[in-house]
Amino acid sequence: MLHLKLATDPRWVNIVEKNIEEILTDHAWCEQKAATNAITIITLNSEYPDLVTDLLILAQEELVHFQMVHDIIKKRGYALGRERKDSYVNELYKFMSKGGNRLQSMVDRLLFSAMIEARSCERFKLLSKEIKDLELSKFYNDLMISEAGHYTTFIGFARKYGQHIDVDKRWQELVEFEAEVIKNYGKEETIHG
Numbered sequence: 001m002l003h004l005k006l007a008t009d010p011r012w013v014n015i016v017e018k019n020i021e022e023i024l025t026d027h028a029w030c031e032q033k034a035a036t037n038a039i040t041i042i043t044l045n046s047e048y049p050d051l052v053t054d055l056l057i058l059a060q061e062e063l064v065h066f067q068m069v070h071d072i073i074k075k076r077g078y079a080l081g082r083e084r085k086d087s088y089v090n091e092l093y094k095f096m097s098k099g100g101n102r103l104q105s106m107v108d109r110l111l112f113s114a115m116i117e118a119r120s121c122e123r124f125k126l127l128s129k130e131i132k133d134l135e136l137s138k139f140y141n142d143l144m145i146s147e148a149g150h151y152t153t154f155i156g157f158a159r160k161y162g163q164h165i166d167v168d169k170r171w172q173e174l175v176e177f178e179a180e181v182i183k184n185y186g187k188e189e190t191i192h193g
């Protein structure tokens with residue numbers, strides 16, 4: 001799905017189901033990070049009006065997701081825990097070129113963002129199919145659709161503004177890189193864990 005090389009082992013859902021409070025807290029912070037990342041891309045690339053327009057919408061959608069997860073946390077009598085680090089995302093971050101020109105940096109950050117959307121989408125799809133909790137199954141199905149749209153937005157801007165860069169080749173390199181990273185995950189009750 002979405003050109004990922006490795007699928008998540010479905011047994012990851014059994015780990016998640018043992019600690020719903022933890023996955024919800026981690027998930028809430030994933031949405032916060034997604035909103036923050038979109039704002040960072042706007043800040044670094046403010047001269048592209050269409051990118052600013054679409055990423056402002058995307059950032060707001062991520063904040064709504066954050067709010068939706070927080071609402072579920074409250075409804076279930078939990079409290080939002082402290083921010084969780086996302087070691088998968090931190091490892092993926094190392095792929096981005098450092099010290100290149102601004103356009104190369106923008107394309108890399110867009111592809112990095114698209115990859116996180118793609119993997120999140122794959123995890124949400126698996127959760128929606130396998131989790132026994134019906135409310136969460138429906139919730140993750142709805143979010144999967146929204147995150148798939150975000151993936152398309154990021155990839156679309158990378159292709160649009162990266163005409164002089166071989167974006168498909170760079171994406172393929174990222175797909176290979178991500179497959180090496182994700183091999184070591186699928187063992188914890190976090191969205192990318």
Ligand SMILES: [Fe+2]
Binds near residue numbers: 062
């Ligand atoms: Fe989201």
Ligand SMILES: [Fe+2]
Binds near residue numbers: 034062146
């Ligand atoms: Fe998203």
